[in-house]
Amino acid sequence: MKNAIWALVAFVPFAACKKGSTPPTQSETITVSNVLKSQPLVESGTFQGTGSPALIMPGQSVTIKFSAAKGEAISFATMYGWSNDLFFAPANPGIAVYDSLGNPIQGDVSSQIKLWDNGTRLEQAPGPNVQHPGVAESKTISEVSGTDAQGNSYIPASQLVKATLTYNGNSYFTLTLENISGGTANETPLSPGVWAVSYIVGGSLLSPAPLYAAGQPTANGLTSIAEMGDNGPLSTYITGITGIFTPLSPILVVVYDGTDNPIYKTGALDPGHGLTPLAQKGNADTLAAYLKTLPGVRSVYVLPAPQTTVLLPVIGSTAGSTVSQQLNVLPGDRLAIATMYGFSNDWFFATTGNGVDATVKGDISSSIGLFDDGSAIEQFPGAGITQFNLAGTPLAESQPIAPVPNPNMFTTLPVVTDIIKVTLQ
Structure with missing residues (x-):
């Protein structure tokens, strides 16, 4: 942190004192x-659908507006609704919003979205008949790639959730998340979710895994999203670590x-x-x-x-x-x-x-x-x-x-x- 935080020449204390007769000092x-x-997070927030319950149904979308500096990224988490404890999120540290030259990235960034197993429930066949909460297990968070641990099949996450970045100028972006799962073998609603942007200091993100960590146990309220679609506990946590x-x-x-x-x-x-x-x-x-x-x-x-x-x-x-x-x-x-x-x-x-x-x-x-x-x-x-x-x-x-x-x-x-x-x- 000490080497790249401030691009300045070395400072040396110096004094300039006036000459002449003066009273005792x-x-x-x-x-x-x-x-x-x-705090490690510069911004964070929540998103949800417009109905009651506030799910994001196939064909519906939500938008997230945020600001970011070069090297910062946006992460989010939302439940695969018709599952026991699966959630969508980009791989850490999140979706990059600038290229290596500092140019804003725009367009379809869906390829960066992954499907994750929270590790707290055995998976049933995904669909509207999933019984909640299901059978408990105790594993670490892992990516679901093709099949889950119980052998249920999933098409790529990018074919279920579409993510589009738009640059609005002056470091502001809009991320649009659209549920495109309708008519697929993995049709599902998306739950209310949370999002976060970490500070970058000296070239390193203060929170490179703000919402979850692959290979680690779930924490900080993520289980409530992954199992129940409740974004309240995780929102409370990230709000507490968002600031200056x-x-x-x-x-x-x-x-x-x-x-x-x-x-x-x-x-x-x-x-x-x-x-x-x-x-x-x-x-x-x-x-x-x-x-x-x-x-x-x-x-x-x-x-x-x-x-x-x-x-x-x-x-x-x-x-x-x-x-x-x-x-x-x-x-x-x-x-x-x-x-x-x-x-x-x-x-x-x-x-x-x-x-x-x-x-x-x-x-x-x-x-x-x-x-x-x-x-x-x-x-x-x-x-x-x-x-x-x-x-x-x-x-x-x-x-x-x-x-x-x-x-x-x-x-x-x-x-x-x-x-x-x-x-x-």
């Missing part, structure tokens, strides 16, 4: 931590004696002094060099995390990254920071207003806001093809710097203090 230590309790994952770029810290925050101004266009590279790519070098030249700026630091450079969030039981820097400040000095919301197009965290009193002690996290630099077209955070830290190239726009709404058009974010913690001691 006091020592402060600023500590910044990524405290986000990250983002690193923070090396932290820019500035101590100044002026009356205006020198990093940014809301309501104004990015002036081109280096905030755009920070907000789009996490590179604070240009802005730090500019801040050194401003009257009233006493010191500037860029603080990378040890080993990883970026500040990683909490991942499972692994604590998030932390950086610290000793500061020498004067009475009346102000302090401000800035860091990129890594899995975005141009969002950045920064101290609001005219910074904070640099001589205060304690937790100053409540002074941090999340802002849109207005320099790049927005996409779903963590699932955008033009996001720099997901191997993309930002697409330019020109809008005033503004706070990021929450909820926003893509998702609901945790409160800022649950993502970044800043203390002065």
Whole structure:
């Protein structure tokens, strides 16, 4: 994870201090931590038919709209209704939605759908006369290819469920699932189902098997889908692991004696002094060099995390990254920071207003806001093809710097203090 998360040159802390006679300074230590309790799935949801019960009958279809970055995939699961415990799903990690060049894939992707045995019930001959729940067994999940373990025959899953991808632009896709089993030897309704998209971090998916794992026992509520067509338990599980994952770029810290925050101004266009590279790519070098030249700026630091450079969030039981820097400040000095919301197009965290009193002690996290630099077209955070830290190239726009709404058009974010913690001691 540490080698490919952030395509940046190495950062080295540096300070620019003004010369001249000054009153005695006091020592402060600023500590910044990524405290986000990250989740592995960027998006997830459910689908079902329109009737009651909400089955997807032969000839009917459902659609799933989602966003994805290069390397991410969509997985789903739905019951082969006229079976004891069979379900349809693509092979892990799911249906790829971009080719190796980053071009969106469109058209028929049915060949990626497989039929799976949940391993919890002996199979009867498939059809409307299957008796539920059937005889229990205890096996691992396995693919059904031609026949099941009891010798019942099945035509390929791609001849029972048709999957079609449509690219809607700006990293959005529509996956259409159509029940085409009517008139075949394996005619069946499809149950309500679930779907999921995993984050990709450093070239690896955080959850490469989000719904099931071949060769492993069923888990997390999948049995309810495979045996009963009930997507509730698995939906509850995946909802609980869907949310936000983002690193923070090396932290820019500035101590100044002026009356205006020198990093940014809301309501104004990015002036081109280096905030755009920070907000789009996490590179604070240009802005730090500019801040050194401003009257009233006493010191500037860029603080990378040890080993990883970026500040990683909490991942499972692994604590998030932390950086610290000793500061020498004067009475009346102000302090401000800035860091990129890594899995975005141009969002950045920064101290609001005219910074904070640099001589205060304690937790100053409540002074941090999340802002849109207005320099790049927005996409779903963590699932955008033009996001720099997901191997993309930002697409330019020109809008005033503004706070990021929450909820926003893509998702609901945790409160800022649950993502970044800043203390002065």
